[in-house]
Amino acid sequence: MRRYRLFLFAALAVSGAAAAVDRDAAQLELAQATSAVQSAERDDAVRYAPSDYDEAHAMLVAAQQASDNRAWTEVATYAERAKVGGELASARARQQRAEAATTEIQRSVDTLRAQLATGGSP
Amino acid sequence: MSRPLHRMFLAPALLGLCVSCATVPPGPPPDVVRLQNDLDRLHTDPRIADNAGAELGNADAAVATLARNARVLDARAYQQGVYLSDRLVKLAEASALARYAEQRGTQLGAEREQLLARANTRNASSSSRLYTYSDTATGSRRDELVPRSRAELMAMQNQLGGLESRVDDRGLVVRLGDFMFEPGQSALTPTAQQSLDSLARAMQGQPNATARIESYGAVNDGSATTARAVSVRDYLNARGVDLARIDVRGERMALRSGDERGSRVDVVVQTTVR
Numbered sequence: 001m002r003r004y005r006l007f008l009f010a011a012l013a014v015s016g017a018a019a020a021v022d023r024d025a026a027q028l029e030l031a032q033a034t035s036a037v038q039s040a041e042r043d044d045a046v047r048y049a050p051s052d053y054d055e056a057h058a059m060l061v062a063a064q065q066a067s068d069n070r071a072w073t074e075v076a077t078y079a080e081r082a083k084v085g086g087e088l089a090s091a092r093a094r095q096q097r098a099e100a101a102t103t104e105i106q107r108s109v110d111t112l113r114a115q116l117a118t119g120g121s122p
Numbered sequence: 123m124s125r126p127l128h129r130m131f132l133a134p135a136l137l138g139l140c141v142s143c144a145t146v147p148p149g150p151p152p153d154v155v156r157l158q159n160d161l162d163r164l165h166t167d168p169r170i171a172d173n174a175g176a177e178l179g180n181a182d183a184a185v186a187t188l189a190r191n192a193r194v195l196d197a198r199a200y201q202q203g204v205y206l207s208d209r210l211v212k213l214a215e216a217s218a219l220a221r222y223a224e225q226r227g228t229q230l231g232a233e234r235e236q237l238l239a240r241a242n243t244r245n246a247s248s249s250s251r252l253y254t255y256s257d258t259a260t261g262s263r264r265d266e267l268v269p270r271s272r273a274e275l276m277a278m279q280n281q282l283g284g285l286e287s288r289v290d291d292r293g294l295v296v297r298l299g300d301f302m303f304e305p306g307q308s309a310l311t312p313t314a315q316q317s318l319d320s321l322a323r324a325m326q327g328q329p330n331a332t333a334r335i336e337s338y339g340a341v342n343d344g345s346a347t348t349a350r351a352v353s354v355r356d357y358l359n360a361r362g363v364d365l366a367r368i369d370v371r372g373e374r375m376a377l378r379s380g381d382e383r384g385s386r387v388d389v390v391v392q393t394t395v396r
Contacts, residue, residue: 042305042306043305044305044306077198077202080206081202081206081209084206084209084210084213085209087213088212088213088216091177091213091216091217091220093305094216094217094220095216095220095223097301098223098227099219099220100299100301101223101227101301101311101313102223102224102226102230104286104299104301105227105231105313106230107286108234108282108286109230109233109237112234112237112238113237115241115280116241
């Protein structure tokens with residue numbers, strides 16, 4: 001989060017921000033973004049949060065292309081988006097999985113309640 | 123009205139207008155208002171407010187920073203700020219709702235255990251009625267007219283807490299959904315382990331019961347799909363179910379493309395009448 005705020009302040013301080021991001025900072029952002037998107041992939045975001053994952057992945061690809069063109073400000077911009085997008089995809093995947101598991105347990109609780117109420121087997 | 127008098131009224135009016143324009147600050151841009159409204163909604167939702175972690179604080183800080191600087195940021199930085207803030211708000215919401223669902227799952231799991239204990243107690247008193255079907259085929263209650271093997275399966279089903287199950291022509295079919303496994307892995311989640319414990323106990327109580335494990339997965343996911351079936355078999359074995367009673371056929375069923383959410387493992391339990 002601190003990095004996001006730093007970026008905002010940096011952008012504010014240097015109007016246009018064109019020369020505000022150097023290569024090292026951009027590549028650090030890119031590495032963090034790559035890590036976040038890979039983490040989302042491990043969290044099964046491809047399956048549970050496909051739109052969020054796809055967007056994060058698209059941003060990462062854009063950042064990598066900008067890196068190839070040595071456009072460091074572009075790299076930082078897209079990498080920040082990819083990073084937060086990857087984190088969002090992971091969180092959404094976790095949410096979906098937790099809700100699916102809870103729904104399943106709720107169903108079994110409802111079944112047990114019904115069984116106990118009727119004294120029979122489903 | 124004479125010309126000097128006209129000027130005398132016009133000048134203060136213009137001056138007043140300028141002063142009012144300079145002293146009344148413009149409101150925040152619509153994007154920022156939307157983000158602030160979203161944050162307000164999160165703070166007033168008890169599911170989120172009660173489960174808010176650092177993510178909500180981060181979102182608060184991001185939106186506050188954006189709101190303070192929105193009027194002086196250039197268009198590019200502003201758009202970046204809006205994008206990041208929007209995602210941070212959504213991240214806070216998803217993280218909190220995940221925690222809420224996990225806590226709710228834990229509470230329901232405890233409730234399920236209590237209900238299961240009650241169901242087992244009741245089942246113990248009623249099982250003899252079910253098992254004596256072949257001797258009392260003329261019983262008047264239709265729901266008692268079940269073959270002994272089916273009655274045994276239904277008795278086992280009563281012991282399965284937290285597992286999606288049904289008794290059909292194949293036997294007692296216990297379904298383990300995709301979410302019962304760690305993401306992208308064959309390892310069982312703690313919830314799945316807890317649920318399989320009850321299946322293992324039920325099978326130990328029915329020595330004549332056997333299990334066939336069927337794995338359903340995407341075509342291009344063969345080894346992972348089979349590994350999940352093996353994982354279930356090994357867990358049941360570790361909980362005291364003899365391997366000779368478990369058949370892992372490695373039957374990997376092809377799902378339609380885009381139907382990956384249908385990935386699952388079915389445990390089909392059958393009994394033989396003694």
